[in-house]
Structure formats: C-alpha cells, structure tokens
Amino acid sequence: MNDHMILELMKPVSALTLVAIGAWLVVTWMKVRHGYPLGGGKGQMLYPNSGEETIERVRLLTQENSQLRAELGSVKDRLANIERIVTDGAHSLDREIEQLRLKAN
Structure with missing residues (x-):
C-alpha cells in the first residue's frame, strides 16, 4: 500500500472517531445535567450530584x-x-x- 491510500483510509476513520467522541461527551453531559449516575472504570456507579x-x-x-x-x-x-x-x-x-x-x- 502506498502512502496515498493510507491517508485516504485515515480520513473516514478519523471522522468516525471524532463523531463517536462527540456523542460520548454529549451523553455524559446530559447524564450529569439530569442527575443520572455515571459508570466508573470498574463498573461501579458514580453519582455526580450528592x-x-x-x-x-x-x-x-x-x-x-x-x-x-x-x-x-x-x-x-x-x-x-x-x-x-x-x-x-x-x-x-x-x-x-x-x-x-x-x-x-
């Protein structure tokens, strides 16, 4: 594969990654705003408003x-x-x- 093909494949992958990160940020913000618990790194529930x-x-x-x-x-x-x-x-x-x-x- 040449460098040009790799760069062409990286564009949609990076765009999809940015969309996924943006969606995660929006969902997390909405959970915090409405008082829903957040999931911790080991599966435990974290309550932002306590x-x-x-x-x-x-x-x-x-x-x-x-x-x-x-x-x-x-x-x-x-x-x-x-x-x-x-x-x-x-x-x-x-x-x-x-x-x-x-x-x-």
Missing part, C-alpha cells in the same frame, strides 16, 4: 411518594366500594324488574 441539596430533595420526594401511595390506596378502597354499590344496585334492580314481569304474566 450534595446536601440533593439529599434533601431525595428525602422530600421520598416523603411525598409515601403520602401519594397512601392517598392512592385510599382512592382504590373508595373506588372498590363505589363499584360494589353500583354493581349490587344493578343486580337488585334486575331482580326487581324480573319479579315485576313475573307478576304481570
């Missing part, structure tokens, strides 16, 4: 999450009662209509 403010935010979000779960449980119970009332009422109404039909005949 300051006092972040810890307080996590605590507040955890508290809000448990309150919302309790409220959701309450709403599910109320919905189950409403469904029971509605379905029992419809069943009773069907029986009453059927009894009236039998009396009419």
Whole structure:
C-alpha cells in the first residue's frame, strides 16, 4: 500500500472517531445535567450530584411518594366500594324488574 491510500483510509476513520467522541461527551453531559449516575472504570456507579441539596430533595420526594401511595390506596378502597354499590344496585334492580314481569304474566 502506498502512502496515498493510507491517508485516504485515515480520513473516514478519523471522522468516525471524532463523531463517536462527540456523542460520548454529549451523553455524559446530559447524564450529569439530569442527575443520572455515571459508570466508573470498574463498573461501579458514580453519582455526580450528592450534595446536601440533593439529599434533601431525595428525602422530600421520598416523603411525598409515601403520602401519594397512601392517598392512592385510599382512592382504590373508595373506588372498590363505589363499584360494589353500583354493581349490587344493578343486580337488585334486575331482580326487581324480573319479579315485576313475573307478576304481570
């Protein structure tokens, strides 16, 4: 191979390398910006935002999450009662209509 061919092959390889490095930089920047963990060299997860403010935010979000779960449980119970009332009422109404039909005949 002559030098000219090697230089021609190096252009797309170097362009692809630069694109890959640029994409990695963008992905890493987005992870840091949004608080996602970064992968360390040995597979461990590194969390970029672990300051006092972040810890307080996590605590507040955890508290809000448990309150919302309790409220959701309450709403599910109320919905189950409403469904029971509605379905029992419809069943009773069907029986009453059927009894009236039998009396009419």
